[in-house]
Amino acid sequence: MGALCSVIRFENLQELKRLCHWGPIIALGVIAICSTMAMIDAVMWYWPLDTTGGSVNFIMLINWTVMILYNYFNAMFIGPGYVPLGWKPEKSQDCMYVQYCKVCQSYKAPRSHHCRKCNRCVMKMDHHCPWINNCCGYQNHASFTLFLLLAPLGCIHASFIFVMTMYTQLYNRISFGWSSVKIDMSAAKRDPLPIIPFGLSAFAASLFALGLALGTTIAVGMLFIIQMKVILRNKTSIESWIEDKAKDRIQYYKTGEIFIFPYDMGSKWKNFKQVFTWSGIPEGDGLEWRVREGCHQYTLTIEQLKQKADKRVRSVRYRAVEDYSGACCPVTKGVKTFFTTPCTEEPRIALCKGDLILATRGLKHWMYGDKVLDSTTDAGMRVRGWFPRKCVEKCLYDSEMDQPLDGEKKNR
Numbered sequence: 001m002g003a004l005c006s007v008i009r010f011e012n013l014q015e016l017k018r019l020c021h022w023g024p025i026i027a028l029g030v031i032a033i034c035s036t037m038a039m040i041d042a043v044m045w046y047w048p049l050d051t052t053g054g055s056v057n058f059i060m061l062i063n064w065t066v067m068i069l070y071n072y073f074n075a076m077f078i079g080p081g082y083v084p085l086g087w088k089p090e091k092s093q094d095c096m097y098v099q100y101c102k103v104c105q106s107y108k109a110p111r112s113h114h115c116r117k118c119n120r121c122v123m124k125m126d127h128h129c130p131w132i133n134n135c136c137g138y139q140n141h142a143s144f145t146l147f148l149l150l151a152p153l154g155c156i157h158a159s160f161i162f163v164m165t166m167y168t169q170l171y172n173r174i175s176f177g178w179s180s181v182k183i184d185m186s187a188a189k190r191d192p193l194p195i196i197p198f199g200l201s202a203f204a205a206s207l208f209a210l211g212l213a214l215g216t217t218i219a220v221g222m223l224f225i226i227q228m229k230v231i232l233r234n235k236t237s238i239e240s241w242i243e244d245k246a247k248d249r250i251q252y253y254k255t256g257e258i259f260i261f262p263y264d265m266g267s268k269w270k271n272f273k274q275v276f277t278w279s280g281i282p283e284g285d286g287l288e289w290r291v292r293e294g295c296h297q298y299t300l301t302i303e304q305l306k307q308k309a310d311k312r313v314r315s316v317r318y319r320a321v322e323d324y325s326g327a328c329c330p331v332t333k334g335v336k337t338f339f340t341t342p343c344t345e346e347p348r349i350a351l352c353k354g355d356l357i358l359a360t361r362g363l364k365h366w367m368y369g370d371k372v373l374d375s376t377t378d379a380g381m382r383v384r385g386w387f388p389r390k391c392v393e394k395c396l397y398d399s400e401m402d403q404p405l406d407g408e409k410k411n412r
């Protein structure tokens with residue numbers, strides 16, 4: 001029993017380490033500053049507690065803070081849920097339809113992806129979020145999205161308090177001259193006088209908190225809209241990307257296949273209910289998923305395997321022999337390169353001599369492809385774009401070609 005307790009305590013301590021990262025530190029700092037300033041401003045100057053409205057307002061401010069922190073910590077500590085180590089499909093013949101993760105030493109369940117920051121295969125992985133220092137996936141999708149909804153709402157309430165405090169406090173102090181605006185910060189002219197007058201530092205702190213609150217409202221609000229789209233379509237950001245590539249692949253080979261994304265239940269409400277339930281636990285087990293008619297458990301994983309095979313067939317290895325800055329129209333790479341720059345918004349990638357690139361298509365003087373990244377330092381990143389053909393040369397077939405080329409490559 002004692003041993004078990006110490007194991008639990010040890011695990012909790014490990015989990016607390018998630019807080020020691022710039023993401024949670026900044027996020028919690030912003031929450032602390034905005035909620036504390038809103039409460040101070042409200043109680044001291046704008047809406048004192050001796051009125052009913054003031055009390056309700058104060059309770060609401062506390063309520064926002066508690067609900068925001070509750071969902072934030074849930075998203076962080078419950079986590080996305082990992083594919084059990086050693087997992088494999090129930091029927092052994094289904095193993096051929098799924099990819100194998102060499103790091104986790106188990107098959108990848110449908111919708112799961114290996115996160116190199118978490119170092120585990122994550123169930124229904126959407127993305128790795130630095131702000132919660134954890135992945136957003138199957139188990140914490142609801143709490144994560146609730147946090148994204150509540151944070152802007154709380155910030156709007158706080159912004160209202162900040163603006164009204166500054167407005168009411170400064171209204172009587174501003175005097176307009178012929179060519180100047182004077183603000184009298186000497187004493188409060190409010191009736192009844194607050195215990196602490198609204199001074200310059202209170203003004204500065206309120207203004208700073210207002211900036212933080214408005215910034216958070218916009219930034220987090222946009223993330224909320226993105227996550228709502230993901231939930232209502234039942235299609236994660238990674239899966240949208242796979243679907244795009246499926247269309248691209250089918251068009252390229254003109255196979256006449258029709259790819260149907262299997263997890264969209266066809267009704268926003270049904271998709272919504274899979275994530276948000278009254279119990280707080282999402283539907284299913286995160287490994288087996290409900291699919292729409294005409295699809296089966298492995299519709300998407302088979303498409304992923306096809307894309308993986310296709311990428312190997314279609315891509316050619318190149319090595320950079322010259323540095324390239326990533327400029328759209330590079331001056332030093334020759335006149336033809338300069339004038340034939342691809343007319344597209346697709347990015348250019350900077351190259352350093354010796355870089356490896358997997359090229360998937362090309363023009364006469366330009367090529368498009370993925371930079372082969374060092375998996376130890378650039379976890380989870382993809383660098384793809386255009387570069388001048390002049391800066392690279394084709395790799396001869398060597399033993400390296402036999403190494404796995406995909407992102408799941410083990411550290412050598």
Ligand SMILES: [Zn+2]
Pocket residue numbers: 101102103104105113114115119120121
């Ligand atoms: Zn894995």
Ligand SMILES: [Zn+2]
Pocket residue numbers: 115116117118119122127128129134135136
């Ligand atoms: Zn992760």
